[in-house]
Amino acid sequence: MAWFRRYSTWLSLVVAVFALFGPASSVKHENFKTCDQSGFCRRNRAYADHVDTTGNSWASPYALDPKTVKAGSGRLTGTILKTVNQDKPVVELPLLIQFPEPGVARITIDEARRQKGDIELRHGSQCRKERYNEVSSWAMVGQPKGDEEMQYETRGKETVVLYGTGKKYKAIIKHEPFSIDFVRDEQVHVKINGKGLLNYEHWRPKVEREKPAEEGKQEGEEVKQDEQAKEDLKKREEEDENKWSWWDESFGGNTDTKPKGPESVALDVTFPEYEHVYGIPGHAGPLSLKETRGASGGYNDPYRLYNTDVFEYEMDSPMTLYGAIPLMYAQRKNSAVGIFWMNAAETWIDIVKEKQSSNPLSLGIGSKLNTRTHWISESGLIDLVVFMGPEPKDIIQQYTALTGKPQLPQTFSIGYHQCRWNYVSDEDVKDVDKKMSRYSIPYDVIWLDIEYSDSKKYFTWDSHSFPDPIGMEKHLDVSQRKLVVIIDPHIKNEGGYAVSEQLKSQNLAVKNKDNDIYDGWCWPGSSNWIDCFNPAARKWYNALYTYKSFTGTSPNVFLWNDMNEPSVFNGPETTMPKDNLHHGNWEHRDVHNLNGLTFHNATYEALLARDSPPKRPFVLTRSYYSGSQRVGAMWTGDNQASWPHLAASIPMLLSMNIAGFPFAGADVGAGAFYPFFRGHAHIDSRRREPYLAGSPYTQIITQAIRLRYQLLPAFYTAFHTAHTYGYPIMRPNWYVHPDDEAGFALENQFYLGDTGLLAAPVLTEGAESVDVYLPSGYTYYDYFTYTPHVGSGKTVTIPAPLDKIPLLMQAGHIIPRKDRPRRSTGLMKWDPYTLLIVLGGEGKAVGELYVDDGESFDYQSGAYIHRRFEFEGGKLTSKALANPGAGRKVAREYVKSMKDVVVERVVIVNAPKNWEGGKHVSVTEEGGKERKVELQWFEGNDGGVAWAVVKNPRVAVGVEWGIQF
Ligand SMILES: *[C@@H]1O[C@H](CO)[C@@H](O)[C@H](O)[C@H]1NC(C)=O
Numbered sequence: 023m024a025w026f027r028r029y030s031t032w033l034s035l036v037v038a039v040f041a042l043f044g045p046a047s048s049v050k051h052e053n054f055k056t057c058d059q060s061g062f063c064r065r066n067r068a069y070a071d072h073v074d075t076t077g078n079s080w081a082s083p084y085a086l087d088p089k090t091v092k093a094g095s096g097r098l099t100g101t102i103l104k105t106v107n108q109d110k111p112v113v114e115l116p117l118l119i120q121f122p123e124p125g126v127a128r129i130t131i132d133e134a135r136r137q138k139g140d141i142e143l144r145h146g147s148q149c150r151k152e153r154y155n156e157v158s159s160w161a162m163v164g165q166p167k168g169d170e171e172m173q174y175e176t177r178g179k180e181t182v183v184l185y186g187t188g189k190k191y192k193a194i195i196k197h198e199p200f201s202i203d204f205v206r207d208e209q210v211h212v213k214i215n216g217k218g219l220l221n222y223e224h225w226r227p228k229v230e231r232e233k234p235a236e237e238g239k240q241e242g243e244e245v246k247q248d249e250q251a252k253e254d255l256k257k258r259e260e261e262d263e264n265k266w267s268w269w270d271e272s273f274g275g276n277t278d279t280k281p282k283g284p285e286s287v288a289l290d291v292t293f294p295e296y297e298h299v300y301g302i303p304g305h306a307g308p309l310s311l312k313e314t315r316g317a318s319g320g321y322n323d324p325y326r327l328y329n330t331d332v333f334e335y336e337m338d339s340p341m342t343l344y345g346a347i348p349l350m351y352a353q354r355k356n357s358a359v360g361i362f363w364m365n366a367a368e369t370w371i372d373i374v375k376e377k378q379s380s381n382p383l384s385l386g387i388g389s390k391l392n393t394r395t396h397w398i399s400e401s402g403l404i405d406l407v408v409f410m411g412p413e414p415k416d417i418i419q420q421y422t423a424l425t426g427k428p429q430l431p432q433t434f435s436i437g438y439h440q441c442r443w444n445y446v447s448d449e450d451v452k453d454v455d456k457k458m459s460r461y462s463i464p465y466d467v468i469w470l471d472i473e474y475s476d477s478k479k480y481f482t483w484d485s486h487s488f489p490d491p492i493g494m495e496k497h498l499d500v501s502q503r504k505l506v507v508i509i510d511p512h513i514k515n516e517g518g519y520a521v522s523e524q525l526k527s528q529n530l531a532v533k534n535k536d537n538d539i540y541d542g543w544c545w546p547g548s549s550n551w552i553d554c555f556n557p558a559a560r561k562w563y564n565a566l567y568t569y570k571s572f573t574g575t576s577p578n579v580f581l582w583n584d585m586n587e588p589s590v591f592n593g594p595e596t597t598m599p600k601d602n603l604h605h606g607n608w609e610h611r612d613v614h615n616l617n618g619l620t621f622h623n624a625t626y627e628a629l630l631a632r633d634s635p636p637k638r639p640f641v642l643t644r645s646y647y648s649g650s651q652r653v654g655a656m657w658t659g660d661n662q663a664s665w666p667h668l669a670a671s672i673p674m675l676l677s678m679n680i681a682g683f684p685f686a687g688a689d690v691g692a693g694a695f696y697p698f699f700r701g702h703a704h705i706d707s708r709r710r711e712p713y714l715a716g717s718p719y720t721q722i723i724t725q726a727i728r729l730r731y732q733l734l735p736a737f738y739t740a741f742h743t744a745h746t747y748g749y750p751i752m753r754p755n756w757y758v759h760p761d762d763e764a765g766f767a768l769e770n771q772f773y774l775g776d777t778g779l780l781a782a783p784v785l786t787e788g789a790e791s792v793d794v795y796l797p798s799g800y801t802y803y804d805y806f807t808y809t810p811h812v813g814s815g816k817t818v819t820i821p822a823p824l825d826k827i828p829l830l831m832q833a834g835h836i837i838p839r840k841d842r843p844r845r846s847t848g849l850m851k852w853d854p855y856t857l858l859i860v861l862g863g864e865g866k867a868v869g870e871l872y873v874d875d876g877e878s879f880d881y882q883s884g885a886y887i888h889r890r891f892e893f894e895g896g897k898l899t900s901k902a903l904a905n906p907g908a909g910r911k912v913a914r915e916y917v918k919s920m921k922d923v924v925v926e927r928v929v930i931v932n933a934p935k936n937w938e939g940g941k942h943v944s945v946t947e948e949g950g951k952e953r954k955v956e957l958q959w960f961e962g963n964d965g966g967v968a969w970a971v972v973k974n975p976r977v978a979v980g981v982e983w984g985i986q987f
Contacts, residue, residue, distance in 0.1 A: 947983045
């Protein structure tokens with residue numbers, strides 16, 4: 023039954039496959055902390071509760087000293103003073119506000135170390151005595167442009183900054199208590215510390231038995247409190263004293279020594295009149311984020327970001343997963359804003375939706391919800407970027423201007439990937455490869471999990487099972503197919519294993535709190551971890567990938583980085599102790615969420631160095647942070663082959679896509695519409711290669727994979743758009759239609775790039791149809807039958823028998839395809855194109871095609887073809903989109919190499935009735951004569967509209983041409 027169910031999942035597709043993990047078991051909850059079990063999270067929630075109970079009389083103890091405010095060349099500086107209490111000195115918090123891009127504000131709050139000896143660290147501690155301030159050096163790229171137009175003025179109790187193009191944004195900085203209102207169009211859209219939850223746990227000398235709730239109590243002391251609130255606070259303090267310590271903390275038998283004591287940072291960000299917030303992947307929950315403080319239908323715990331190996335994670339949960347992107351959008355009708363919390367320590371985010379405090383003039387009419395968020399990190403700086411929109415695409419464009427654009431992948435890597443833990447031998451790999459060909463199932467990459475190596479010693483081969491890896495790779499190369507092998511960051515601790523010996527002797531591994539090489543347990547048993555924060559370690563690691571060093575690899579071998587959270591089987595919460603030390607004596611606590619990125623990045627750089635001239639690396643990662651999109655793909659980790667996991671994969675991938683990391687997939691049936699498309703299976707599961715499904719499933723799966731290959735030109739164009747602007751490939755309804763509130767919570771359907779393709783997979787067992795929401799004012803056609811559906815802000819029911827994927831096309835688009843089935847993407851390189859024109863009401867349509875060699879970096883020198891197709895007034899034209907490098911030799915040669923790649927077919931959906939009976943169209947090509955080509959017209963069937971075909975217009979894809987109908 024489960025067997026059949028997995029296949030039907032495939033069939034109902036978007037979605038594929040013969041994935042994964044066997045009988046439903048689930049995550050071990052007790053292995054992972056709740057907020058209550060995490061001292062700093064609990065303290066900051068208690069602080070928020072205290073502020074709430076105190077109500078309007080709460081006075082936040084943070085004030086910006088107006089005398090310190092200075093500004094110039096796109097930055098403003100000042101000092102925030104924290105009053106601790108009467109008999110202790112104030113704490114100075116340097117404030118820096120930068121305007122790195124027009125319309126973008128970055129607020130950094132550090133802690134001054136004025137006097138030496140201010141911070142007495144625990145005796146013997148090795149860690150660095152300052153706050154971690156290097157997140158941006160990993161997460162951000164390049165030199166920001168800077169906002170030249172920025173201007174400021176201090177008037178009385180506030181400093182007002184005007185910024186952005188035409189000074190259309192305003193930041194009103196209130197001095198006491200410190201807060202910032204961000205204004206656009208005379209309305210406040212983002213409020214920083216509006217609720218007064220800013221909390222900066224300043225460093226202090228270690229005092230035994232000090233009370234953790236000191237701040238809440240003492241800072242609020244001057245404020246009147248009612249008796250009940252006092253009672254509650256007292257009770258909480260007692261509990262705190264019993265259970266919590268600032269100086270060490272135990273969980274699950276592990277003790278975290280905290281050499282720097284309490285050092286958390288927290289802040290509230292309110293979005294007035296915004297009801298929906300999105301982002302902060304990865305979590306397995308709804309796209310529109312839920313409330314987290316016990317409201318009905320919401321969660322009790324905050325969303326957590328602490329990269330962890332959460333095997334068979336639970337659905338509909340704020341629990342942490344493998345990666346963290348602390349980017350959040352708030353969306354209301356026709357307006358989006360966003361924030362990026364640049365901190366790599368363990369982070370929790372509370373979300374509360376509250377009725378706006380009643381405005382006496384509005385008489386309760388049109389009362390809206392405000393979304394209030396509370397960001398809490400264990401250590402590091404407050405470093406917050408505010409994006410003012412007004413459209414979601416502005417936010418993602420600006421966010422990726424700061425953190426880097428997604429990589430443009432090699433074409434092969436957007437084909438289908440066949441994976442299993444494990445293909446057991448080189449003969450097994452060749453056998454699967456032959457069978458895929460025999461069954462005419464396209465695929466590009468076959469994967470090897472950990473078992474290929476000699477006893478999990480990475481960079482070696484098991485010589486019994488894989489005696490001839492090069493022969494295996496040659497075999498794959500005949501069909502231009504590739505091999506991916508896994509390399510994890512844990513290195514088996516074993517004498518005689520050269521990699522281990524070098525790692526240790528060259529001092530390149532992560533250290534424990536005593537500054538000795540850290541030893542933990544992972545796949546190989548006792549292991550050490552490469553410290554990729556260390557430039558010397560990266561340099562050494564880089565050299566391990568040369569063909570000479572990693573014997574048995576050829577140029578068609580690519581990489582998979584798993585377990586890079588890092589996963590440590592015997593560590594706290596299955597990861598590293600927080601008091602471990604990295605390069606520069608930073609604690610693991612400070613850098614944890616960046617760890618996966620540093621390893622992924624090092625592998626990318628290693629592949630880049632491996633080939634000359636360099637090819638675009640392909641590296642799949644499980645753990646990620648902001649910036650990981652620059653170096654590869656991610657997947658959502660170890661899920662189960664179940665319908666709920668399938669349904670959850672869509673909001674999860676949509677969240678990745680809007681967070682600047684679109685090259686994302688899920689193994690719950692790798693989906694034919696997921697940007698990263700892989701079928702994977704666990705070691706204990708039966709073989710699930712698609713040809714094993716049997717009739718009719720094998721045929722149906724084959725059709726689904728072929729559909730993906732047919733649409734590869736559209737996918738690759740969408741990848742190029744993502745690479746250029748950061749725009750998502752899978753796009754949620756609210757992103758595409760930000761004016762349509764009814765679609766803001768939709769998460770089970772999505773658009774593919776700018777193509778107008780709308781996929782709505784079957785997500786429930788046994789369903790024979792799906793309900794698709796269609797916004798009003800747009801017409802859609804079924805991809806297969808051309809049946810029209812007119813959008814009216816309601817759902818329509820689309821039939822979805824097993825062999826049909828619910829897929830619609832929005833009118834007005836032109837979709838590029840390649841219709842000839844082949845074994846791999848490489849073999850399709852010179853194939854001709856089909857253009858699918860979906861005519862809108864006024865007989866218009868537009869579309870784009872981006873093509874390059876699909877593997878090298880020559881596109882950066884202009885070696886590409888980028889066309890815009892337009893249908894208007896009965897004429898289809900192909901025009902070049904700007905190509906600054908077009909004059910260069912490499913660019914000219916590329917276009918020349920493509921001269922025989924033509925459009926072999928133009929299909930027009932919703933073809934006018936007056937073409938009935940057929941006619942001729944006239945084709946004009948650059949420098950060529952006018953030609954007549956036959957046009958055939960077809961009456962629609964199955965409820966579909968009429969359509970027409972121009973057969974073989976033979977226009978080259980890289981040049982100017984027109985077809986007059
Ligand atoms: C990888 O990390 C190094 C070191 O921080 C950095 O110089 C490089 O730009 C990163 N690579 C990419 C592609 O982001």
